[in-house]
Amino acid sequence: MMKLFYQKTARTFAGLFIFPLLAGSLSVAQAAELAGTLELGGATSSRLISNVNVTLYEATEAAPIKRGSAKTNGSGQFLIETDVDATDSIFFVTADLRPRVRFVTVLGPELPAETTINELTTVASSYSMAQFYRSGQISGDPFALTIAAMMNDNIVTPATGESSPVLLNSPNADQTNSLRMTRSLASLLHRCAINPYIAASLIRSTKEYGKPSPANTAVALANLARDPGKNVSHLYRLSKFRPAFTPALEKMPDAWTVTVKVNHSGNDDTMQFGGPANVAFDAWGYAWIPNNVPQGSPNSGDYLIVLQPNGQPADGTNGSPVSPITGGGIYGGGWGVAIDAQDQVWVANFGWGGPDYYPSQTPDSPIGNGTGSVSLVKAEDGEVLSNPDGFFGGVWRAQAIEIDADGNVWVSSFENDSVVVFKDGDPDNAVSLKQYNGSRPFGLSINPDGSAWVADSGGLDGQFTSSLAKVKLNAFGELEQTILLPIGDTLKVVVSDSQGNAWLASQGNDTVYCISPEGVVLGAFSGGGINGPWGLAIDGEDNVWISNFGPLESGSNFTDGGISKICGANPDSWPRRKTLGDPLSPDTGFTVPSAGDQVLLANNEPLYGPDGPPSFSPLMRQTSLQIDAAGNIWTVNNWKPDFDIDNAGDNPGGDGIVIFVGLAPPPPVLF
Known part of the structure; x- marks a missing residue:
């Protein structure tokens, strides 16, 4: 049916x-x-x-x-x-x-x-x-x-x-x-x-x-x-x-490839795109986008951007949301955003910092360095449903957030090395499981059997050991770890394919791994333009798409960013003479070069401001890509290209979304 x-x-x-x-x-x-x-x-x-x-x-x-x-x-x-x-x-x-x-x-x-x-x-x-x-x-x-x-x-x-x-x-x-x-x-x-x-x-x-x-x-x-x-x-x-x-x-x-770049938020005077992190599509095809920072600032952004299916800002037509959305604890959006079967949007707040006080669940947390939270918004009309400070439930600086088939909300609680689950979507009925010290869980993905893969990053800069864990809610309603596999370097996103395999982006060594449901490494893959992989998406043929952040090192200016595609676990979708993990994109990836003009923000100022160097890179350092119902790939410009300028902390937030038109088989509908 x-x-x-x-x-x-x-x-x-x-x-x-x-x-x-x-x-x-x-x-x-x-x-x-x-x-x-x-x-x-x-x-x-x-x-x-x-x-x-x-x-x-x-x-x-x-x-x-x-x-x-x-x-x-x-x-x-x-x-x-x-x-x-x-x-x-x-x-x-x-x-x-x-x-x-x-x-x-x-x-x-x-x-x-x-x-x-x-x-x-x-x-x-x-x-x-x-x-x-x-x-x-x-x-x-x-x-x-x-x-x-x-x-x-x-x-x-x-x-x-x-x-x-x-x-x-x-x-x-x-x-x-x-x-x-x-x-x-x-x-x-x-x-x-x-x-x-x-x-x-x-x-x-x-x-x-x-x-x-x-x-x-x-x-x-x-x-x-x-x-x-x-x-x-x-x-x-x-x-x-x-x-x-x-x-x-x-x-x-x-x-x-034909692309369309969009960068209007609905309020380009004070709430421009600044470090969009991820995209989730609601039942009407609207795109919900956490935003790390205000454009041109290292401080936490306090707004969530919502775009219509054509990439234009949601404008309230027929009671639809009006972008941007504020309140409900939205502050310093991390990577996580997910939409449940009731068309409620769950947003993970990392809380990057800044001069404003951010509410904290721990009394000793210093002002301006709060613990983050989870926000909840009604997708139909943009009504904010979470408390003014958001929901805590044991979450400390949230990254990925996912919803399982039973309505449980899974959160990567980065700062306290934990996985947190709001059972039945209730923050007051939360359970947690602490990973090892320094695990810093980042990515999450729900498997067909209801368990979750967890990508333990080892820190944003990979200063600790990275690993892949498998966690489930047991018969007693407690979180139980069934697999812990040390692997990779500075792990980011993990996604599950239709067979329950984990695909893992290892940013630090330019590798994408495939791990079986039993925890067996099926391969380590590169090529096809993979360069600092961060975001992953599985298309309708079970092949794997990768967004690339580029190198995290001084002197790097990631001016040739692209998205990559490799063979997934379905042999029926492999081209002739290709096999698991083989690249399906050019050696450069699918790039988006400038035709000669420098990149401008939504307010028509240069990417790095009027006094900064010009940039000719419309596709920047990406942390996510997602495929909409029509097969368009939306990939986010999270950071600007020049690592040294960005890492100095003054002006890191990338600009807008680049949409690759008709490029990928749409994934199946979950709800």
Whole structure:
């Protein structure tokens, strides 16, 4: 039976309706018209755009439903009459210019009055819908498709066929290479429309091993979006021949990834992004982000940032949250954030320090150096549910926080070397287990059997012994340790795959480990751009994604950050001649270079301030990456690139979130 993503009221944002979802499509029967223009290379004066079949579809979980069609006139214009104007899924429109050359525009859940179909709209649709193109046509869960449609609109404006304001402006534009990336890809599609041999080359270059050739150029581009490191140099050469869309890439990319950077918090005057630590998605697809510090300060931030599924700040529409959120003990957010089955957001507060008094559960804790706490917020509307000082329950400087299937809240209590569990989510009914002195637990992950893996970091700088522990709640309701395995150096995040294996990020020795449920080390892996691994995520095919923090050493300036991918424990998802732990990303990782402009904050000041050195690194030192329902990877810029400036303590907090569009198979829904 299909799981319900939503159990509450509908929300509206960015022109899209988010409904409670039931199995099947719920189209609204109402006569409507869609007027549009088919363009080629930004123009309408071409013999290739006249007398072209244009078809309107409604996406479903199976084959899309044809909702109308028309032929273009000599100017590329068309008019489609249809009996539906809204759906709980999405509409899209296709144009077949010649055999195997298809252009596509994604329209979203409401039928607009006008649209444009061209190369740029096809790039946007293929990338945003990449995870839903696997059958050769757009299909999938309605909720996930609406999220993907929102990301489509971050790349292109469907009405005009032009690059979206999101890509045209800071923090994107030429602060990243994605605006030019989309234009290089659009130029490649333009050549496909003119020259059938170029189209055949694109289709041949993006064919998946053991599967039929892509049916058309739109499907081929979706294949490239899912495997962007494939035939990079060949496709780059094709895109450079008489480019129709400029400015385009000036040098060959590491991979054909398209990203969207977001950095508006909802209050960019006093509560900018400053060291975002992690991301958790609620039942509406909203992103909840703990924030370490105020931008430009080493002190503890007292706000939690909430973004809509398209990366824009939550604005209160239809009773939704308003970002940023304060109160309830939110102060110096650590790494931990988790959302339970009741759509309550649990936030771990580390309390980094600063001049303000922070409440403490220990009388001898000095002012300004409190013990941290746990905060609780209602995801539906942002109501703060925790006490003004947060919940303690034995937690001292919290890092990871996770919820098991029974509603127990697990917390890594860093400073007192303990694992703390709020049984049934009740801080007044807490149990704890102290690890060894100096264990400094950081990461947590819940296994399919209800036990938890615990990554004992040995300290933020790895000054003590690192280890992996396995802990469970026994029949007496007490915490019991069943495995303790010394391993790695300065451990950070641990995640469980579908088989209960632990994947462990060892920041200090640039290694990702895989450990069986019985505690046997199955491998130690590097490559694919792994460099100071910190965050981990398991995708829907059980492969492993890694966010990289880079080296923690004086003199390091991590200007070439990227995310990495390696083979997970499911052999069915391994490419040909690959095995457990083999890299699936380029040697550089998937990077996001600047196209020449320096990185700016949300207030348009330089990353290190007006008096600091310029930075050209939109992707910085990352502590987490998470995959949303549409397969977009959200990775967080926790620290700025220059270690010496950051480590001096004056201005460490990284800026914003970088979203890799359509790159990963979405993980399964837990609740």
